Amino acid sequence: MTMNTDVLIIGAGPTGLSLACQMLRYGIDFAIVEKKEAITPYSKAIGVHARTLEIFDQIGLADEAVRQGTLAQSARLLIDGEVRGELKFGDVGRGMSPFPFVLMLEQSKTERLLHDYMQNYQKDVLWKTELQSFSQSASGIVAQVKSGDDASQTITARYIVGCDGPGSMVRHRLGLTFEGSTFERIFYVADAQVDWQFTHDTLHVCFSPDSFVVFFPLKGEKRYRIVGVFPEEFNKDEGGILYDEIEERIKTETRLDLDIHDVEWFSTYKVHVRHVNRFNADRGFVAGDSAHVHTPAGAQGMNTGIQDAYNLAWKLALVIRGSAGQQLLESYNEERLENAKRLLQTTDRFFGFAAGSDWLMNFLRMHVLPPIAEHIFSLEAVRRYVFPTISQIGINYRHSSLSNHAGDENFEVKAGDRMTYFLVDGKNIFDRLKEAKFHFLAFSAQPADLNSLREEIEGQYAPLMDFNAIPMSHEVKEIFGTEKDFSILLRPDNHVGTISSDISSNRTGEYLAKFIGHTFA
Secondary structure (H helix, E strand, O other), rough: EEEOOEEEEEEOOHHHHHHHHHHHHHHHHHHOOOOOOOOOOOOEEEEEEEOOOOOOOOOOOOOHHHOOOEEEEEEEEOOOOEEEEEEEOOOOOOOOOOOOOOOEOHHHHHOOOHHHHHHHOOOEEEEEEEEEEEEEEEOOOOEEEEEEEOEEEEEEEEEEEEOOOOOOHHHHOOOOOOOEEEEEEEEEEEEEEEEEEOOOOOOEEEOOEEEEEEEOOOOOOOOEEEEEEEEOOOOOOOHHHHHHHHHHHHHHOOOOHHHHHEEEEEEEEEEEEEEOOOOOOOOOEHHHHOOOOOOHHHHHHHHHHHHHHHHHHHHHHHHHOOOHHHHHHHHHHHHHHHHHHHHHHHHHHHHHHHHEEEEEEEEHHHHHHHHHHHHHOOOOOHHHHHHHHOOOOOOOOOOOOOOOOOOOOOOOOOOEOOOOEEEOOOOEHHOOOOOOEEEEEEEEEOHHHHHHHHHHHHHHHOOOOOEEEEEOHHHHHHOOOOOOOOOEEOOOOOEEEEEEEOOOOHHHHHHHHHHHHOOOO
């Protein structure tokens, strides 16, 4: 048997399922194979950040994700069993995203939402199917897969994307390196019910010398995700650790009067910090854990994989449709490799602060941060730095070859930035930007006078682009740093391609031809 498709996705975790959903959104044919028999039954990654929810919102999944999850309102900082400080962050991202919070949602539920979306379009994963090998040619790839009953099948596709985890076969066969390091200390994670004195709407962070234990509230009465790390002198093999040893460690570190029961799942692991040398080779790509792994600090892993898929999807779609040149696909490596390198540096610093044995970090963690944390976190400048960093709305592609900086010198928002969140007539700007295409935004004091420009844009570039006329409100002037009319061409992933005081269609055609390789055929 031979199956023919446009994109072959290997791996049906959050990254692979997200890419599949984006392929549906763009109308691109695909096949997705997974050696497991179903979506994960385990909670695994639990933090879903604002940028991921903005992506989910475009396909109608954000509200259900929020409904199924838990919003963390604050974090208590504890030392020796006593509360020493508290951070309030229920709406830490107010004014920066329509999802200004931290959502706790188990990975099993995230995967279920994405899988259900696929099934609503009569598509499904080829479960219990494993990639055996593949080869590339100038015209595409030919892959051999084997199902659970040992039946072999050939799948031909134009492109292959490895979303198959840290041990990725796709990455290996593409010849990509995966260099980095490993933290020798062992992490543990457990999902259980906890009886204690504290409320369920709050994270609890228990610091101790060179270690920590964090309790994350999950949906359901008294349910928590517990994460911690064994001390440096603990030298037992990770696979031989019993749950009783984990619980003993939790009670020793926290010094709290608590009862942990109804344990649903637990795991121990060492943290690897690695990234590929490239995100692509010819017609093969990697995304998610296949491309980068890092510490769990900041709950960045799953969200980053979903953004990898989001970045790659629109580029694959345009090339497959013939609306862009093959060179557009090179920008995937360019943009996401830079992000992966920056992410590893950030999570390393977070981890070093939370569990480092350095005397200065230990002193700051134990004695300086707790009493001043609430005050620091209440500062607007701190809030506007921390939320974009953690939530990933602050990721930009200013250094990308797709960012046309000619004309953006006089604007606060630059080419490569994610489109800034604001309200238009009381409604979320992102509600206008849900279609899977480029968006031409004309900001004018007289938006009603732009009908001829609308007709020109929609006539010349449909169905590649839509048009939005937006009034020059006080908020718009403040955000973008200009009093004059201007225009923005947004990429399909809602990052700014070009911004200029020229609101004609001239720069649009130039941008598509030069930066995207659009042929106007």
